[in-house]
Amino acid sequence: MRRLLTGAAAALLLVATGSAAADARPSQEAGARIHLLHGIPDTPVDVEANGENVIEGFEFGDTEDLSALAGQTLAGLTVKAAGTDDVAIDGGDLALPAEGNVTAVAHLDAEGTPTLTVFENDTSAVAAGQGRLVVRHTAAAPAVDVKANGEVAFSDLSNPNEAAADLPAGTVTAEVVPTGADEPVVIGPADLPVAEGSSLIVYAVGSLDGGTLQTLTETIDGLGSAPGAVQTGNSPVDDGATGSLPWILAGAGALAAGGALTLRRRFARVPVRDR
């Protein structure tokens, strides 16, 4: 444990220094965001690395934030059934990235054997009005099609792969079916809230044969963009330029007398005020 703690402290210093020095850079470059997700139903585990227990009693659906360990290698990463020495996953040495955004998922492979997959999370901006939907096949099940609102959106998705799309923000009704088939619906229908400016990551987890197929979700916010332009006029007013004279004057009855003068002043002002 001492080694890991020392490592964590070093990472902490690095993160702190990094962000202090990173004044002008996008903040996402300052360190990494690393999550570990438990995606195996009914299987509480202990996680060992560097010869020590680092997470005890890690349960299905739990997340551990490993961001403080960015850039380090977890040597001899081992996942054991909780409170036992039964090795469920021998993860070897897991190098954690120094930057970026990843989720490491402990899950079942297609045949039902526990394994660990590291997914890189796409944190690129989404267009204004849109959200991102990411589907990850991390279940003991064959390849599937994912239907969104009745249409196949992602086809032939197999473990341990992902598919993604940017969509207009809103609720997507999703169903998962075997590739090329309309039924049986193995997951869903489920309403997925694809929020504007966010990424909704849906993990299919569990086992088809074991009857534990289900989903876990993860959300990454802050990916929004500003709209392209604000088009707020398609017809001219007066001389085609907006007024500089308080319109309240016009309303006070200076309309007829001051009309010509106002026009000239408005026209003359425009180039000066451009910036």
Place this chain on the structure above:
Amino acid sequence: MSRTHRLRGLALAALVLAGTGCSASGGNGGAEPEPTALPRQPAPAAPGPAGATRPLPPAPPLPAAAPDLPPPTGLTIESLGVAGAPVVPVGVEPDGDMEIPGPQEVGWYRHGPRPGDGGSAVLAAHIAYDGVDGVFRHLDDVRPGAAVTVDLGDGAARDFVVTAVERYPKQALPDEVFARGGDAGLVLITCGGRFDAAARSYEDNVVAYARPA
């Protein structure tokens, strides 16, 4: 177990530090998202439709907590003669531009903050549309210090005061106008500058900035 907690504590401390550094940089777009816990699915709920051969998993959790304030419904700028103009929520056109309602209405950009919440709440309205004066026909004449009142859906209202009026070439409208976080502010946008008759469009945007009164 205590070891685990110590590890978690350290991770948390590092995050807090990183978070402080980030916020000092002042960036908004593309900022590192807050680490989000992976919510567990609730227990399986109602059975699915006929024909499903497997137990159906539950729907995912609801999206993040609702904003603190109700959406805006009306706008008053006494000095411009705008009195209780209807405000409607708008989004984005297929081409990516902000959606703008008809000339007698004001559009509130529903993907951004609500007036009074943190960040820049955007209200946009036409200067003129198809020859009809829009609600923001005279926005260019509003002056710092002018009072702006936004009615909220629950019958309450929020008062703002104009701090600045700027004009930008349309393609140079600052993204900060749509900032999702930061101090609560209100931004009123319309068109201005030269009218390009061929393009049926104005060259500039007029932007009035306001802060809570």
